[in-house]
Amino acid sequence: MADVQADLADFQALSRKNSGNRYLLLAVDVLSRRMFSAPVKSKKPADMKRAFEELFGQMPKLPETLYTDRGLEFVAKPLKEFYAEKGIKKFETSLKKKAAVAERAIRTLKTRLYKYFSAKNTSTWVDVLAEFLAAINNSVCRATGLKPNDIDEQNAREVWKKVYGEAIEPSSKGPKIKLGENVRIPEPKHIFEKGYMPNYSDHVYTVDERRSSKPEHYFLKDYYGTKLKRKFYLPELTKVKVDKNTLYRVEKKYKERMRDGQKEMLVKFIGFLEKYWVTSDDFVEQ
Known part of the structure; x- marks a missing residue:
């Protein structure tokens, strides 16, 4: 148990x-x-x-x-x-x-x-x-x-391997996800959403702690350094590379301005507390 x-x-x-x-x-x-x-x-x-x-x-x-x-x-x-x-x-x-x-x-x-x-x-x-x-x-x-x-x-x-797959087996080459790496976690679908693939969090988390006990599991912290209480197993995590090309979904656009001849927009990204100014070149319509 x-x-x-x-x-x-x-x-x-x-x-x-x-x-x-x-x-x-x-x-x-x-x-x-x-x-x-x-x-x-x-x-x-x-x-x-x-x-x-x-x-x-x-x-x-x-x-x-x-x-x-x-x-x-x-x-x-x-x-x-x-x-x-x-x-x-x-x-x-x-x-x-x-x-x-x-x-x-x-x-x-x-x-x-x-x-x-x-x-x-x-x-x-x-x-x-x-x-x-x-x-x-x-x-x-x-x-x-x-x-x-x-x-x-x-x-x-x-039973665990059958339900969650072989991915949780420890690898002789070392852990699949290392401390300090960035991951997204599954978000449950709304009760009326269809489909079998999980939705993944907009927020990118950082692996803060890894426990090698079987099955291997991880503890995460968010962008602000707050640690999540629950543990996560390897099949729940999707490793992501965070760089200047990483996309974040916008929750709301507040206002626009011109700065040094460049159009900028004040936006709030899903999963983040602060608002940020981004240039129109960085804003991707989907």
């Missing part, structure tokens, strides 16, 4: 039929896609801690890292202290980005539960939750080609 994502599923409308449980805390092991869950009565720290205790008790071992959104139910001080006591590294996604694997798992579980509600003319889920999770965890996952319950420490490396 290396990386785990967690999120809350909302069942407030059905709480009376489910012993007062208004939410379902769902966690997913990112590699195996194995799901774990616990009912939750409220978003109060005491109830969330109790649910996490139950959820962690279902896992073969505690996760190394836990990813959630920035909801107060996940980042309140008592919860932060709880994660620290467990030795779990806790990270939050940005406001615009959800814990995608956990969110997708919730959709899968809810779809199955509501089909069950319709077929059985019921709205009770707490009594059948374990049964549904067992069925999902014992079904072959398209991403890995295996049942989540069949993935463990013995075959995790092979």
